[in-house]
Amino acid sequence: MPELPEVETMRIQLAKYLAGHKILAVEIRNRKTFQGDEKKIVGAKITGTRRFGKVSVIDLANGYSVLTHVKLTGQYIYRGPNLKNPSKLSAKVTGGIPGPHTLVIFNLDRGGVLYYNDVRRFGWIRIEKTEDVEKEKFIVKLGPEPLKDLTLEIFKSILSKSGRPIKIVLMDQTKMGGVGNIYANDALWLSKINPKTPAKELQNDKITELYKAIISVLKAGLKYGGASELAFVTPDGAEGEYQNHTLVYGHEGEPCERCHKSLIKKFFLGGRGTYFCPVCQV
Numbered sequence: 001m002p003e004l005p006e007v008e009t010m011r012i013q014l015a016k017y018l019a020g021h022k023i024l025a026v027e028i029r030n031r032k033t034f035q036g037d038e039k040k041i042v043g044a045k046i047t048g049t050r051r052f053g054k055v056s057v058i059d060l061a062n063g064y065s066v067l068t069h070v071k072l073t074g075q076y077i078y079r080g081p082n083l084k085n086p087s088k089l090s091a092k093v094t095g096g097i098p099g100p101h102t103l104v105i106f107n108l109d110r111g112g113v114l115y116y117n118d119v120r121r122f123g124w125i126r127i128e129k130t131e132d133v134e135k136e137k138f139i140v141k142l143g144p145e146p147l148k149d150l151t152l153e154i155f156k157s158i159l160s161k162s163g164r165p166i167k168i169v170l171m172d173q174t175k176m177g178g179v180g181n182i183y184a185n186d187a188l189w190l191s192k193i194n195p196k197t198p199a200k201e202l203q204n205d206k207i208t209e210l211y212k213a214i215i216s217v218l219k220a221g222l223k224y225g226g227a228s229e230l231a232f233v234t235p236d237g238a239e240g241e242y243q244n245h246t247l248v249y250g251h252e253g254e255p256c257e258r259c260h261k262s263l264i265k266k267f268f269l270g271g272r273g274t275y276f277c278p279v280c281q282v
């Protein structure tokens with residue numbers, strides 16, 4: 001599932017490509033994907049984008065906003081005058097645009113089009129009044145975000161209150177927003193912490209290392225435009241590159257690049273693939 005760097009990359013590109021466009025029509029090919037009355041956004045000018053955890057928000061000048069959670073396989077792809085020479089469409093855009101997996105099409109002025117594709121159809125788009133966006137239950141519940149408002153002090157306090165495995169706590173969106181499986185794996189390897197360690201058992205210096213590691217891997221993710229390991233593509237139709245730069249995620253059976261004393265092992269924790277070095281991460 002896309003995590004903070006992927007959704008933030010998407011938000012940045014959407015801001016760039018949608019700036020100044022007006023929505024002329026909305027074609028909904030799968031009603032379950034789209035919640036709310038699309039007529040409310042027809043004719044409205046796009047003013048900007050925001051992100052809350054893994055939810056991206058497109059704000060409109062008429063007091064409405066378009067919220068999107070792409071879940072596992074949702075993709076926004078833009079074509080139009082604000083993207084002069086789009087690169088070749090990623091093969092991860094199954095069926096192309098528009099294609100059998102295109103569920104919503106936003107027709108914009110000046111010949112622009114924003115496609116929403118979603119093979120698994122778990123993602124959702126919701127129309128809401130802009131003033132109500134921050135009252136959304138999942139946004140109210142969202143924990144503080146690394147790179148934004150998660151300070152080391154808050155981080156320490158969150159960990160001290162949980163006996164659950166540290167990796168599960170990192171991925172709990174109500175504890176902190178935006179960290180999912182790929183970056184949790186990499187941050188734990190970077191700070192030499194076993195993913196199963198109960199959060200409250202971590203010593204202060206380890207917590208500080210982990211805090212820095214989270215920031216470091218998220219920044220690397222952003223630098224590479226996110227990870228296109230599954231279906232993630234950027235709104236220009238290309239792919240992120242972080243999947244080629246992961247530290248431990250996806251490296252099962254390969255030698256640990258730090259200690260060279262063990263192969264990376266994989267097991268499942270809370271149902272998610274968990275990678276670690278049994279020598280460095282004890």
Ligand SMILES: [Zn+2]
Binds near residue numbers: 281
């Ligand atoms: Zn190692």
